[in-house]
Amino acid sequence: MKTSKPELAENIKSAPAADADLSRASSATLVDEHDHHEAPKGITRWLYSTNHKDIGTLYLWFSFIMFLTGGAMAMIIRAELFQPGLQLVEPQFFNQMTTVHGLIMVFGAVMPAFTGLANWMIPMMIGAPDMALPRMNNLSFWILPFAFLILIASLFTEGGGPDFGWTFYAPLSTTYGPDSTALFVFSVHIMGISSIMGAINVIVTIVNMRAPGMTWFKMPMFVWTWLITAFLLIAVMPVLAGAVTMILTDKYFGTSFFDAAGGGDPVMFQHIFWFFGHPEVYIMILPSFGIVSAIIPAFSGKKLFGYHSMVYATCSIALLSFLVWAHHMFTTGMPVFAELFFMYCTMLIAVPTGVKVFNWVATMWRGAMTFETPMLFAIAFIILFTIGGFSGLMLAIVPADFQYHDTYFVVAHFHYVLVSGAVFSIMAAAYYWLPKWTGHMYDHKLSLWHFWCSVISVNVLFFPMHFLGLAGMPRRIPDYAIQFADVNQIVSIGGFAFGLSQLIFLWLVIKCIRGGEKAKARSWERAEGLEWTVPSPAPHHTFSTPPKVD
Amino acid sequence: MQGSANPNRKLTLKLLAATVAMFGFGFALVPLYDVMCDALGINGKTNTESALQPQGMVPDTSRLIRVEFMAHRNQGIPWSFEPKQTSMDVHPGQVIQTAYFAQNLSANEIVGQAVPSVSPGLGATYFNKIECFCFNQQPLAGQGEAEMPLIFYIEPDIPDSIHTLTLSYTLYDITQKAGESLEVAQVNMTKGSSDPLQGATE
Numbered sequence: 175m176k177t178s179k180p181e182l183a184e185n186i187k188s189a190p191a192a193d194a195d196l197s198r199a200s201s202a203t204l205v206d207e208h209d210h211h212e213a214p215k216g217i218t219r220w221l222y223s224t225n226h227k228d229i230g231t232l233y234l235w236f237s238f239i240m241f242l243t244g245g246a247m248a249m250i251i252r253a254e255l256f257q258p259g260l261q262l263v264e265p266q267f268f269n270q271m272t273t274v275h276g277l278i279m280v281f282g283a284v285m286p287a288f289t290g291l292a293n294w295m296i297p298m299m300i301g302a303p304d305m306a307l308p309r310m311n312n313l314s315f316w317i318l319p320f321a322f323l324i325l326i327a328s329l330f331t332e333g334g335g336p337d338f339g340w341t342f343y344a345p346l347s348t349t350y351g352p353d354s355t356a357l358f359v360f361s362v363h364i365m366g367i368s369s370i371m372g373a374i375n376v377i378v379t380i381v382n383m384r385a386p387g388m389t390w391f392k393m394p395m396f397v398w399t400w401l402i403t404a405f406l407l408i409a410v411m412p413v414l415a416g417a418v419t420m421i422l423t424d425k426y427f428g429t430s431f432f433d434a435a436g437g438g439d440p441v442m443f444q445h446i447f448w449f450f451g452h453p454e455v456y457i458m459i460l461p462s463f464g465i466v467s468a469i470i471p472a473f474s475g476k477k478l479f480g481y482h483s484m485v486y487a488t489c490s491i492a493l494l495s496f497l498v499w500a501h502h503m504f505t506t507g508m509p510v511f512a513e514l515f516f517m518y519c520t521m522l523i524a525v526p527t528g529v530k531v532f533n534w535v536a537t538m539w540r541g542a543m544t545f546e547t548p549m550l551f552a553i554a555f556i557i558l559f560t561i562g563g564f565s566g567l568m569l570a571i572v573p574a575d576f577q578y579h580d581t582y583f584v585v586a587h588f589h590y591v592l593v594s595g596a597v598f599s600i601m602a603a604a605y606y607w608l609p610k611w612t613g614h615m616y617d618h619k620l621s622l623w624h625f626w627c628s629v630i631s632v633n634v635l636f637f638p639m640h641f642l643g644l645a646g647m648p649r650r651i652p653d654y655a656i657q658f659a660d661v662n663q664i665v666s667i668g669g670f671a672f673g674l675s676q677l678i679f680l681w682l683v684i685k686c687i688r689g690g691e692k693a694k695a696r697s698w699e700r701a702e703g704l705e706w707t708v709p710s711p712a713p714h715h716t717f718s719t720p721p722k723v724d
Numbered sequence: 725m726q727g728s729a730n731p732n733r734k735l736t737l738k739l740l741a742a743t744v745a746m747f748g749f750g751f752a753l754v755p756l757y758d759v760m761c762d763a764l765g766i767n768g769k770t771n772t773e774s775a776l777q778p779q780g781m782v783p784d785t786s787r788l789i790r791v792e793f794m795a796h797r798n799q800g801i802p803w804s805f806e807p808k809q810t811s812m813d814v815h816p817g818q819v820i821q822t823a824y825f826a827q828n829l830s831a832n833e834i835v836g837q838a839v840p841s842v843s844p845g846l847g848a849t850y851f852n853k854i855e856c857f858c859f860n861q862q863p864l865a866g867q868g869e870a871e872m873p874l875i876f877y878i879e880p881d882i883p884d885s886i887h888t889l890t891l892s893y894t895l896y897d898i899t900q901k902a903g904e905s906l907e908v909a910q911v912n913m914t915k916g917s918s919d920p921l922q923g924a925t926e
Contacts, residue, residue, distance in 0.1 A: 306732045374739045382731050412743050416750025428901060431754060434839045435798065435896030441767070442757045446750060509766045509846055 213714045221316070224308035226293045227712060231611070232315050233290025234604075238680070240282030240322065241597075245673050247275040252669035258656045268652035269337035270329060276340030280458065281365045282322050284592065287600045288461040289314075289372045292400050295607065296376060298705040298712065299394045301385025301721040306378040314371035321364035328357035339650060341451070344432035344443040348424045355425055359418045366411045373407035376400055385704070387723035391485070394703050395478065398485050399464030402492045406453045406460070409496075414450040417443070441506050448499035456495045458592060460488060462559075462599030463530055466552045469606050470534050472701040473549035474541030480533040487526035487533075494523050504575045513572045520570035524563065531560055546698070547621040551602035554629050555595060562590030565640065580650075583643025589636045594629075601628070601679065606701075608686055609693030613711030616686040624682060627675035634668030765849035768841045770891075774859060775852040783817035784880045791878075794892040795824060801897040802830040803864070805838075808871075816850075817880040824857065824893065827869035835902040836862045838872075838893040847889045850882040858893065861902055 213219055213228065223229055250271050254262045263271070293311065297304055305311050329335035336358040338346035347355055380401050384393070393401075420443075423429040430436025432443045463484075471478045478484065500508060500516040508516075534556050543549070565587040569575050578584060601624075609615050638661045643649075647658045654662065693710040704723070708716045761767040791814055793807035808823045828834055838858040842848035853859075857872035864870060878889070 307736060370743055374736055374743075377739060378732050378735045381735055408739055408742050409746055412745075412747035413750035413753075416747055416753075420751075420754075430901075434894065435837050435898050436901060437772075439757070439767075442754065445757060446753050449753065450750075507768070507843075507845065509764075512766065 222312070224304075224312050225714060226297050226305045226308070226311065227611075227714065229305075229311050229315050230290045230292075230294030233286045233293055236315070236318060237283050237285075237287035237290055237600075238683075240278050240286065242676065242680075243326070244275050244278035244283055245676065247271045247278070248669060249673050251275065252666040254652055255654070255662050256666040257663075258654050258659050260653055263652070265652045266334060266337055269339075269650065270335045272650050273336045273339050273342075274325065274329065277325060277336070277362075278322065279592070280340060280454070281362075281369075282318075284458045284596050284600070285365075285369055286318060288400070288403070288458075289369065291396075291461065291465070291600070291603050291607075292372070292376050294611065295705060296379060296397055296400060297383070298708065298716055299397050299703055300380060300383065300388050301704050301717045301723060302379060302383035303715065303718050305375050306383050307375045310371050311375055314368045314375065317364050318368045321361045321368065324357050324364070325361040328354040328361075331357070341447060342418075342421060343447070344421060344424065344440045347421050348432060351421075351425060356422060359422045362418045363415055366415045369407055370411050373404035373411075376404040377408075380404075385717065385720035385723050391482065392723060394464070395467035395481070395484055395488075396461065396464030399460040399462075399467075399488050402488050403457050403460045406457050406492055406495065410450040410453040410457075413446065414454075417446045417450060420446070441503070444503045444506060445499070448502045449496075451502065452499040453492070453495040455588075455591070456491060458596050459559075460492070462555065462596050463488060465599045465603045465606075466534060466555055467530075468701075468703065469548045469552040469602055470537045470556075472606070472698050473544050473546060473552075474538045475543070475700050476537055476541045478533070479536035479539075480529070483529055484533055487529040490526040491523060494519060494526070498523065501570055501575075504572050505579045517570055517572050521567060524567055527563055531556060531563075546605075547616075547618070547625055548602045548606035548698075550622075550625045550629075551598050551605060554625075555598045555602060558590055558594030558598065558629075558632070562587055562592075562595055565590065578643060580648055581643035582639045582647045582649055585649045586636050586639035586643060589639070593636065594632050598628075598632075604679075604683070606698070607705070608683070609697035610705060610708075610710050610712055612687050612690075613693055613709075614686050614690030615693050615697070616682055616690060620678060620682045620685070624675060624678040627678065628672060631668050631671035631675055635665055635672050636668070638665050638668075766845050768843055768845035768848045770840050770842055770848050770851055771853055772859065774856070775854055777819065777854055778817075778877065781817050781877070781880065783815040785815050787816055787884075788813045789816060789878055789882070789886065790888045791820075792888065792890040793822070793824070794890060796892065796894040798894055798896045801834065801836060801895055803828050803834065803836060803895060805836075805893075805895045814878060816878045816882050819854065819875065819877045821873065821875045823874060824872045825869065826862065826864060826872060826895070828864035828866060831866040833863060833865050833899070834897060835899045836864065837896045837898045838862065839896065841892050841894070843890045843892065844886065847882065847886045850879040850886075851889055851891070852877055852879065861898065863902070 213225070214222075220228060220232060223232070248271075250263060251268065254260070254268055293305060296302075325335070331352075331354040333352040333354060335352065335354055336342065336347070338351055342351075342358070347358075380393070380397060420429070420431040424431050424433060424438075430438040432438050432440045434440065467478055467484060497519045498516055500512065501520045504513055504516075538553075545553075565583065569578055569584065569587055605616070605621060642658055642661050642665070645658065647654055647662075695709050696706040697710055698706075704717075704721055705712070707721065761769055790811055792811045793809065795805045795807055797803060797805050804825070804827045806825055808825065812820070812822070814820050824838075826836065840853075840856070840858050842851050853874065853876045855873055855875040857874065862870065862872065
């Protein structure tokens with residue numbers, strides 16, 4: 175790439191072209207111009223790190239810890255809902271659990287996991303030596319733990335933590351919010367700043383640091399989807415920051431953005447929130463599309479079907495995401511023409527999404543498929559995400575939405591797209607690139623246990639929720655009518671099983687880091703992409719000299 | 725080094741500018757929301773300043789539209805608040821006067837603010853208030869009461885599909901927010917049931 179040439183030229187004398195057969199040791203001895211070519215030791219390696227791989231690792235571990243934390247909260251929710259009536263927790267605490275579970279999973283688990291994958295993989299996929307802005311990279315990670323520390327600490331303040339749902343609708347979060355709402359606001363600010371910095375870094379890296387010959391339409395789909403995601407982040411995270419700021423001033427400084435008595439409008443909150451919120455759900459799924467687009471071809475022995483259409487479909491999903499926010503608010507009393515507009519726009523999104531699903535299926539069609547664990551998760555992703563997509567279409571239909579709104583049907587829908595969608599794709603990515611990260615193959619048998627336990631329990635957990643919702647069980651309640659008892663018990667059992675299954679994954683990852691069969695540079699025979707041309711584990715510095723891309 | 729830093733810096737600054745712009749856009753959504761609601765006549769918001777008495781408007785006696793009046797108290801305000809009449813049938817173009825009653829049931833002075841809303845929302849643009857207690861804050865001394873006037877007309881070109889308009893007022897306690905303006909208002913306020921809004925009556 176023209177722009178990064180001078181710096182790269184500097185390094186050319188010190189490093190030979192990275193090569194599949196190059197061992198870690200030899201590459202380390204050959205590069206000696208800078209002082210930290212081997213990973214520094216001790217805690218400062220992580221605190222001061224500007225290395226994209228180390229920061230990627232930090233992001234991934236942080237996200238996994240948050241996944242387990244948010245998961246533990248979900249276990250409390252499911253334990254309380256195991257039976258009708260109030261058994262374990264007070265309703266207000268229950269509300270705090272649903273709220274913080276949502277916030278942690280969205281901002282603490284899924285988004286940082288994608289940022290971690292971006293950090294690890296994007297420079298290696300485009301043949302760049304590192305992220306473009308390494309110090310900002312360090313900062314964007316290290317403010318994140320503090321954001322969640324503040325959020326979780328707010329649970330222990332007098333009056334409790336946020337209890338108004340992750341969507342923090344006014345006036346629940348203003349007039350009726352707990353005293354700790356300011357802590358919630360600041361933690362969301364920090365999360366926003368972190369992900370905006372991450373997004374800027376990704377864009378600058380992709381635009382300026384691609385290896386010579388890595389033209390736009392040679393970029394892997396994961397890079398494409400992340401580029402588009404990063405633009406979405408820059409477009410909507412500031413709007414979220416604005417929304418929480420308005421909540422802050424409404425609650426503490428006497429403004430009336432959302433207070434009808436002072437000339438404001440609580441419905442406006444929902445418009446502003448969902449203007450952020452809907453692109454946000456694509457932020458949480460577009461990188462998944464990239465991951466699956468990398469894995470399906472690797473285990474089907476074919477090139478990705480319809481690469482260009484995949485790129486265009488991703489772009490159109492991103493653009494359409496700005497035109498559909500009000501489908502979250504059909505029941506607020508919108509005029510019919512607005513409901514129709516948002517309904518049709520929402521349904522239109524099914525077209526580019528369908529393009530993607532059919533392209534994946536076409537990639538597998540008559541391919542020589544093998545079923546390693548990443549492929550299993552990717553296939554499960556396609557099937558289960560599509561189920562989530564279909565229930566999304568049902569929710570898009572205005573008259574039907576009046577029945578489904580705020581019921582467990584909605585809960586089922588977004589957990590299908592976020593758990594068996596986004597989270598499964600992250601699992602797939604972890605299994606796909608774990609050999610590259612650790613240098614070891616993981617325990618195959620254990621990974622199969624993890625997969626089958628997860629895929630069965632996730633359906634036991636979320637599928638019956640559709641029926642609960644259709645039967646009228648409202649979401650975000652600690653107690654329910656007794657006719658829902660049996661199904662809730664099944665759901666809770668599924669929930670506990672799914673939660674426990676993830677501990678298998680934790681064990682598997684630790685085991686894989688500590689040892690195992692040595693992974694080849696190209697850990698999967700038919701995997702394509704520059705990341706497989708560097709040794710496994712990937713040396714601390716890769717592509718100090720840009721690779722040749724043809 | 726310089727060569728590679730510059731394009732990065734340039735793009736970073738551009739993206740930062742975009743971030744700041746989007747933060748501003750979040751706040752710009754607030755006035756934009758009102759403008760859109762106004763322009764499209766959605767959201768059931770009625771005029772917030774008095775409309776002029778129409779000159780030479782001919783009531784359409786061939787049509788009758790039922791206007792329903794509702795009163796809600798926002799949580800916590802210890803007032804009674806109700807319409808003089810719960811509904812009336814009016815011709816489009818006819819200027820109508822009615823009123824709401826409010827009584828402060830507590831011993832303390834409270835400033836109330838009524839916020840109107842019209843349903844169906846699309847009917848709101850045809851509903852014009854010439855005088856309304858909702859244009860002003862309404863202070864009431866402890867145990868004080870007031871008859872609060874409302875003068876309105878419905879535009880004759882209101883679509884045929886609309887047969888009923890529901891005018892709903894929600895009364896908010898804004899004593900704290902009113903703050904100093906309370907004292908000013910008290911000077912103008914007459915005791916008992918007399919009308920605090922001079923010039924409202926015809």
